[in-house]
Amino acid sequence: MATTLKGQPLDRTTLDAMLRRRMFYTPSFEIYGGVSGLYDYGPPGCALQQGVIDAWRKHFVLEEDMLEVDCTVLTPNEVLKTSGHVDKFADSMCKDPENGEIFRADHFIEEILENRLKGDKVARGQIVADKVADPKKKRKVKGGPENIKLDDAVVQEYEEVLARIDNYNTKELGELIRKFDLKNPATGVQPLPPVDFNLMFSTSIGPSSNLRGYLRPETAQGQFLNFSKLLDFNQQQMPFASASIGKSYRNEISPRSGLLRVREFLMAEIEHFVDPDGGKKHPRFNQVKDTELVLLNKETQLSGKTDVQKVTIGEAVANGTVDNETLGYFLARIHLFLKKIGIDQTKIRFRQHMANEMAHYAADCWDAELLTSFGWIECVGCADRSAYDLSVHAKKTGASLMVRQRLPKPIEVTEWQIDIDRKNFGPYFKKSGRLVDAALNATTQAQRKELAEALHTTGSVTIDVAGVDDGKVTVPRALLWIEQRTRTENVREFIPNVIEPSFGIGRILYALMEHSYWTRASEGGDEARGVLSFPPTVAPNKVIIVPLSSNDAFRPFAYELSQKLRKMGISNRIDDSSATIGKRYSRNDELGTPLGITIDFQTVQDKTITLRDRDSTQQVRADEDKIIDAIRAIVDGVKTWQDVESELPAFLGQQVEVAVR
Amino acid sequence: MATTLKGQPLDRTTLDAMLRRRMFYTPSFEIYGGVSGLYDYGPPGCALQQGVIDAWRKHFVLEEDMLEVDCTVLTPNEVLKTSGHVDKFADSMCKDPENGEIFRADHFIEEILENRLKGDKVARGQIVADKVADPKKKRKVKGGPENIKLDDAVVQEYEEVLARIDNYNTKELGELIRKFDLKNPATGVQPLPPVDFNLMFSTSIGPSSNLRGYLRPETAQGQFLNFSKLLDFNQQQMPFASASIGKSYRNEISPRSGLLRVREFLMAEIEHFVDPDGGKKHPRFNQVKDTELVLLNKETQLSGKTDVQKVTIGEAVANGTVDNETLGYFLARIHLFLKKIGIDQTKIRFRQHMANEMAHYAADCWDAELLTSFGWIECVGCADRSAYDLSVHAKKTGASLMVRQRLPKPIEVTEWQIDIDRKNFGPYFKKSGRLVDAALNATTQAQRKELAEALHTTGSVTIDVAGVDDGKVTVPRALLWIEQRTRTENVREFIPNVIEPSFGIGRILYALMEHSYWTRASEGGDEARGVLSFPPTVAPNKVIIVPLSSNDAFRPFAYELSQKLRKMGISNRIDDSSATIGKRYSRNDELGTPLGITIDFQTVQDKTITLRDRDSTQQVRADEDKIIDAIRAIVDGVKTWQDVESELPAFLGQQVEVAVR
Structure with a gap:
């Protein structure tokens, strides 16, 4: 149960009324009826936000010598197509064909199954109907549960579905709606099969309407695109980090959880670029290694539990719970930041993503979750994004997003190389030439060694070329040389990996307000009065x-x-x-x-x-x-x-x- | 001519190369080819921006106890429809039918007429062809001027058109293009007639695509919509100011002047709410009254001159050059702020808007202009927006955006009032009833007095009602009473006027970089080296x-x-x-x-x-x-x-x- 700073039960309705009355925040455009998912900060909220940002800048940018950049929110289609957002940054949505109401499919299923389970518990006499308050539900479901007892097997199935509700794709969500015959309580009708809804706001840039653009869903891409310039600015020294504070946008399907799920929000993101070789050590890890963190690792979660361990980050990296020093360093720094701004130490945990939660390219990811009256809420993500983003942008644009490092001593590299007699190769193979060429170039070192021997002994080589003749092509000795050569390399090139701590400032602010709140009995016997015990450094x-x-x-x-x-x-x-x-x-x-x-x-x-x-x-x-x-x-x-x-x-x-x- | 801090001629190309090389700023998405009008700030630019914002917040928000708010950028259509932006926030654009090139119509006309005038000067031997460098032109016009001598009358006509180029509407711009037969130099073709192009970026909010929204073109509207809550927060005390720092967006047709004309930019805006009665005095005006400002008033401009006066703001308000103390107070405060962050004192002037430049509702408006290599650039606007915005939003939504002030002593108000016998009025006039009722209510006090006398003497009144019968309607005594009544008022209600200082932070930053720049001869005789002499308080x-x-x-x-x-x-x-x-x-x-x-x-x-x-x-x-x-x-x-x-x-x-x- 959510509690105040002094351990009293937290009454969210009272706190929320106070926050609005004192204009910490207010629904945007309220005199026009408001727009869901959009909120303004009034004077104290705005000043609190500024205090937290100042603290963030001091704690990260200044103390760690990060390169802060300010990139545009408007982003052309091509960039977000390459990053994968145009194709994959979507939620499943479904529509009631009768009244046109639109739901986020996973939330729809969750809500109805939870209600059925609640009804079952009432029918079994395990709970009393009206005493159940689910803090996640702000919206009253019409019709409500009918308190029908379910079969034990059904209860188990529902519970299993709910436990992995985040892991279904759009098609699977549609199957669940059909299988369990889930209906919109308002109309009694089953919604249409869910479809993907891209969460980016789109617009067009310039007068001719042909440059499609989006409002960025994260600040990260602007930092990646500037990588080479930042590396220059840092005089080619690695590792280094860039940082950015700015608004990002997600067109949520049906935002309902107040300040926790909004369509326009402030993010503070760090992209720490690190050499993937050498175990991703961090030069300042020693300074934080004794910091104690509360960790919920993926193995524990896979076994269906939520038991946390309290360990130092030094131990967690040493025993492999946290993948590497750099990731561990930032988890500790995140913890210290949250502590500094007044987040309740007993209400922080770091939860590791399970394999199916992570983006396919991510190597490891931990969320700093804060306990609020809405449950444990992800407020900071800390992901190892590997070399994914820099690689795809480099591939798409041809820009070199690489680090070139002079080797301490030159190394000799011996390799089998294939040279083609281009003048005669084309006329010989005609239009198949390109495919044969590509197949030869795609061979491994081991294959080349075999080919060299074959060429020597038989005077030709035969290789697999899909789509040409019967899939086998013979190349005569006159058209190619295969030999082993040795060259000296003075420079090593690599694409850095990226460790990304990403802060949702609005969520942190909301958690901070809940964690700082308590009520003081008034002496005169009036009703208790609210107090927000922010640390003086961040107080509005x-x-x-x-x-x-x-x-x-x-x-x-x-x-x-x-x-x-x-x-x-x-x-x-x-x-x-x-x-x-x-x-x-x-x-x-x-x-x-x-x-x-x-x-x-x-x-x-x-x-x-x-x-x-x-x-x-x-x-x-x-x-x-x-x-x-x-x-x-x-x-x-x-x-x-x-x-x-x-x-x-x-x-x-x-x-x-x-x-x- | 633009100069450096030390009075050397300013070479913009060299400065610009240095600013990009040192990553003060960089074109956004450059590895994707860039998008015109979008720039990122690199580490020094971002830190300089932060230094200027911190100084702004201290100088205005903190020192003047302003209520800072942070409102959303996403804004629903209805709000901007009411404010007038949906209908009027547009530039004229025209398109070349052959190659599809799009121009901002006024810039297109300006460019070609200036080229013709230049050609004329060459033909007359007044200038030598290649020595003319117009710093406003970054783009080379193909074909260029053909050095044709023009009639004296034509020269005069072109010059008159250029002098008032900002004042033509879309239709008039089209007439100029036809009249002077202006052709795109790249194709030799006359563009199609210009059309209005709205400068707001549009998007749709939520999944159902039916809530049209825009990216705000200014931060002001969010502040206006929160007026009542801010007044409450300020415990109903007037005057007070709100303030906001945030991104705004304008979809420029063809942005070309680097950091000075961009599509996404940071604004810092103040809305100072003041009682329109009592001459808009400011309690702290005395503290700034001796500040000397360089003013270019509208009378001077109307007479075609640019002579400035250097006067104290005290004098300027006293002699009526500046309309009122509050406006004058902010002009002085703006000046002091620009001085504090390092703007060259010899490169600031305040230019008053001429009547045809101002929004129709504005009472007076002054721009702080800074001299750069692009000429005098508007960097801060300071407008008296009167009660326009609050009035239109109140009218549209029915919200009360008023101040209620208890009168020091109650006042008695005596007025003629008309009461209608509603029960019989409707049946008597049938469907004309509504119009007759409205006509009666629209009468003035003087008319009512006459009507009362007529009613007394003739037993009926006859009034003009457009659209009913022959436009005259007679109302018998039985259906209405007209009498003089006296009531006591304890409270005065008024809609405040708004004085709005509005800062374009990016333009100020660019001017600051030019103003701080100079070159130092190196001792070794190498080429001179660039120095940026920012004040330590804002230096990156x-x-x-x-x-x-x-x-x-x-x-x-x-x-x-x-x-x-x-x-x-x-x-x-x-x-x-x-x-x-x-x-x-x-x-x-x-x-x-x-x-x-x-x-x-x-x-x-x-x-x-x-x-x-x-x-x-x-x-x-x-x-x-x-x-x-x-x-x-x-x-x-x-x-x-x-x-x-x-x-x-x-x-x-x-x-x-x-x-x-």
């Missing part, structure tokens, strides 16, 4: 300045202090509304503002101010300079509230002052 | 660390220093390549790196290091802590190089050390 607004009352004497102090903090780059707001101090503070607890300053009558006399900690509600009092130093240290992450509390005198006068007001 | 990389040689003793010092700076958030790179120190520094001058550190044998002995200034190439030497403090102060903008030079001992040993190497 750092300081709330609260004059004790609307007395004019307080205004210049508040204004001057606010300007001083702004000059230092510390965001702050003044709340001089007429609400009580307690109310003004609790309003700002909802916004996650870590620090509060009261300006009172004593301030006017001796220029001291109080500083309040959002989480403990404790206060200290000191002169302005000391308080400003403390604020800066906390906001920069150099000191904690505990440090400040031990250095400055506590302030206990709040109650009195409120009464005075 | 702050420090280059240069070990004297590849001696292993230097490595740990360099690495440790680099890590220390990174922890402080100061970007830096180590260049331990085998090039000479001078070469390594000049490589980094091209990247605009403001500071360089040499690590030499003395460093190993006493831990002192040298710090070099990019612009003067002067050096100081001190222990590591002092140098780090100096770096931080320079990067934060707290100190200048001159301050540091006066505080730390100069270092003059560079030449010797280079020789020692």
